[in-house]
Structure formats: structure tokens, C-alpha cells
Amino acid sequence: MNFSTFNQTAEEFEEISALISSHLSEPYSIYVYWFFLNTWPEYCITVRLENDPKLVGVIISKVEKHRDVRLRGYIGMLVIDPVHRGKGLASKLVEMTIERMIQIDNVDEISLETEVINKGALKLYESLGFMRTKRLYRYYLNTHDAFRLILPITEKSMKRVAFLPALGT
Numbered sequence: 001m002n003f004s005t006f007n008q009t010a011e012e013f014e015e016i017s018a019l020i021s022s023h024l025s026e027p028y029s030i031y032v033y034w035f036f037l038n039t040w041p042e043y044c045i046t047v048r049l050e051n052d053p054k055l056v057g058v059i060i061s062k063v064e065k066h067r068d069v070r071l072r073g074y075i076g077m078l079v080i081d082p083v084h085r086g087k088g089l090a091s092k093l094v095e096m097t098i099e100r101m102i103q104i105d106n107v108d109e110i111s112l113e114t115e116v117i118n119k120g121a122l123k124l125y126e127s128l129g130f131m132r133t134k135r136l137y138r139y140y141l142n143t144h145d146a147f148r149l150i151l152p153i154t155e156k157s158m159k160r161v162a163f164l165p166a167l168g169t
């Protein structure tokens with residue numbers, strides 16, 4: 001398998017948005033893809049077979065301040081082509097993203113949301129240490145609830161926001 005960072009071409013942008021829109025229940029506009037891929041290309045990792053250029057998986061993420069006191073990584077989208085599921089590709093993409101977020105941005109925590117009925121995704125993330133912190137009522141357009149999951153990285157992630165100084169002070 002070949003794991004690469006988004007190459008910032010229009011062709012790959014099309015491929016990524018097509019793979020995601022055909023396998024995620026939530027419909028995203030082209031602006032959402034553009035927002036992630038244009039601002040944080042380093043956090044878009046693709047996977048292809050060695051002998052076949054077809055895109056088989058992708059993860060898209062970002063890193064931003066959370067309430068001005070912590071740096072929070074956020075995994076926005078993760079999809080593996082159904083033919084290639086069950087081979088550890090999603091786990092590898094999530095692990096690579098966690099490593100990058102620590103190395104590049106020294107994040108305090110990493111968060112994401114997933115549908116409460118998505119047992120496979122919940123098992124995948126929880127096996128990597130993510131914990132359920134909130135249930136978000138009718139979070140998705142299909143009316144399904146979501147769980148918000150967080151992976152704490154630094155001590156800051158375990159302190160209440162009110163007890164933390166603003167970033168940069």
C-alpha cells in the first residue's frame with residue numbers, strides 16, 4: 001500500500017471528494033472539502049494499492065484552537081473503499097494522523113464525531129484510545145445522533161477549560 005499526503009491537484013481533489021461522498025451518510029458541499037484540503041493539506045492522507053493508481057482510502061483532518069486554551073486536532077472524514085475494508089487501512093490512517101498532529105502542531109487532544117449506530121467506526125477509534133465524551137442529539141442531517149470522541153494527548157486535555165490560561169500567555 002502507498003500512503004501519501006494530498007498532492008494538491010484538481011484531479012486528486014475530485015477523486016477524494018467522490019470517494020467520500022459515495023460512502024459517508026452526511027452530504028458535504030464542495031466548499032467543505034475545499035476548506036479542509038486547502039487549509040490543512042498536510043492532514044489529508046490518501047492510500048492506494050502499489051500496482052493500481054485507484055484511490056482506496058482517505059482521511060481528512062484539521063487543527064485549530066479550542067476555546068483559546070488548547071490545540072485540538074479534529075478528524076473530519078475517514079473512508080475506505082468497501083473492497084479494501086478489514087485490512088487495517090483505516091487504523092493506519094488514524095495512527096498516521098495522530099502522529100502528525102503531535103509532531104507538526106503538538107496538539108493537546110484530538111476529537112471527532114461519529115454516528116451512534118456506526119459500531120465499526122466506534123470500535124476502531126476506541127481501540128486507539130478515543131473516549132466518548134458527549135452524545136449529540138440529531139446531529140446529522142439523516143437525524144441520527146452522534147457521539148463526540150476525544151483522545152487526550154497532553155495534561156491540558158484533562159483540565160477544565162476554566163482552569164487553563166489562554167494559549168500564548
Ligand SMILES: CC(C)(COP(=O)(O)OP(=O)(O)OC[C@H]1O[C@@H](n2cnc3c(N)ncnc32)[C@H](O)[C@@H]1OP(=O)(O)O)[C@@H](O)C(=O)NCCC(=O)NCCS
Pocket residue numbers: 023024077078079080081084085086087088089090091092113114118119120121123124125127
Ligand atoms: C469505518 C471504516 C473507516 C473502517 O475501515 P477499515 O479499513 O475496514 O478498518 P480497519 O481494518 O482499520 O479496522 C480496525 C478495527 O476497527 C474495527 N472495525 C472496523 N470496521 C468494523 C466493522 N464493520 N464492524 C466491527 N468492527 C469494525 C475492528 O475492531 C477492527 O479491528 P479488527 O479487524 O482487528 O477487529 C470503513 O468501514 C468505512 O469507510 N466506513 C464508511 C465510512 C465511515 O463510517 N467512516 C467513519 C466515520 S467517522
